Amino acid sequence: MLDRDYSKTPNPRQVAGFFVCEGVGRFNYPMKKVSLHLLFIYINILAGQVDYNSQIQMIFNSNCTGCHGGNHNSGLDLRSYESVMAGSNSGAVIVPYNHANSLLWQKINSGAMPPGNNPDLASEQVDLIAQWIDEGALENPALGTYNNAQIPKEYILNQNYPNPFNPVTTLRYDLPEDANVNITIYDMMGRVVKTLINDQQSAGYRFTQWNATNNAGSPVPAGLYLYMIQAGEFRQTRKMVLLK
Ligand code: HEC
Numbered sequence: 001m002l003d004r005d006y007s008k009t010p011n012p013r014q015v016a017g018f019f020v021c022e023g024v025g026r027f028n029y030p031m032k033k034v035s036l037h038l039l040f041i042y043i044n045i046l047a048g049q050v051d052y053n054s055q056i057q058m059i060f061n062s063n064c065t066g067c068h069g070g071n072h073n074s075g076l077d078l079r080s081y082e083s084v085m086a087g088s089n090s091g092a093v094i095v096p097y098n099h100a101n102s103l104l105w106q107k108i109n110s111g112a113m114p115p116g117n118n119p120d121l122a123s124e125q126v127d128l129i130a131q132w133i134d135e136g137a138l139e140n141p142a143l144g145t146y147n148n149a150q151i152p153k154e155y156i157l158n159q160n161y162p163n164p165f166n167p168v169t170t171l172r173y174d175l176p177e178d179a180n181v182n183i184t185i186y187d188m189m190g191r192v193v194k195t196l197i198n199d200q201q202s203a204g205y206r207f208t209q210w211n212a213t214n215n216a217g218s219p220v221p222a223g224l225y226l227y228m229i230q231a232g233e234f235r236q237t238r239k240m241v242l243l244k
Contacts, residue, residue, distance in 0.1 A: 050128060050131050065078050075089035076089075105129060105133060108125075136207060155231060156174040157171075157227075158174075163241060164240075166242060172207040173206055178200070178203055179232045181229065181230070182230045183208060183227060184227070185210060187223070188225075192215070194215050196208050
């Protein structure tokens, strides 16, 4: 049986502990949820990234879901990450990495949404949503996926963004099936600079980031670099430019 006696004072290891790993059966449920949530926020702050659940969903909940709650005639449902990414009657409302072309940003930036007498979003909220879109509209950077609603049809290695960059860039790739994935960065002489990923991964829209350091952790000089993905039989190489 699970230990569900919430009246007990939580023991200090549970309170202190994002990193405490106890047998699942013994873990106090609410504590576990809170700890995981804090851990994701903590990772996101370290990575300087917007967290969908703790930052974006809250804006929608306070300002939008009263109308965009599933049965709205625009077809746009803002109650969860999956439904936002699924789009509306007009199609996708978010173009990852491109806030200016995203209908969602256009509507809140112009003040068209929320409509009528409803107060506009604060400019910080509009900017936060722009930043979230420009980071790829990521749900959970810790898991390295950004569109959990769908599985891609083919292998793709996307152009990194931003490019040129300094010092961090995001590399997106699509896996239509589970695969053994290797993503490695080379210099123009063909020497290995950094192995970013060498792992079995599940199908999905995935991303990783490079912070312009080599395998030894030292910053690399400005210049042109190549990145190559190998996943199953698939191989693709692209170029990127590090500016300093
Ligand atoms: C009072 C109800 C109401 C609220 C609150 C509201 N909307 Fe809307 N929204 C609408 C209506 C009605 C439409 C369809 C007509 C239109 O596009 O003007 C719409 C359309 C949209 C569209 C275009 C969808 C498409 O398929 O064309 C977007 C994007 C959008 N809303 C985003 C938002 C966001 C983000 C918020 C919160 C910040 C929000 N809305 C708050 C009523 C609302």
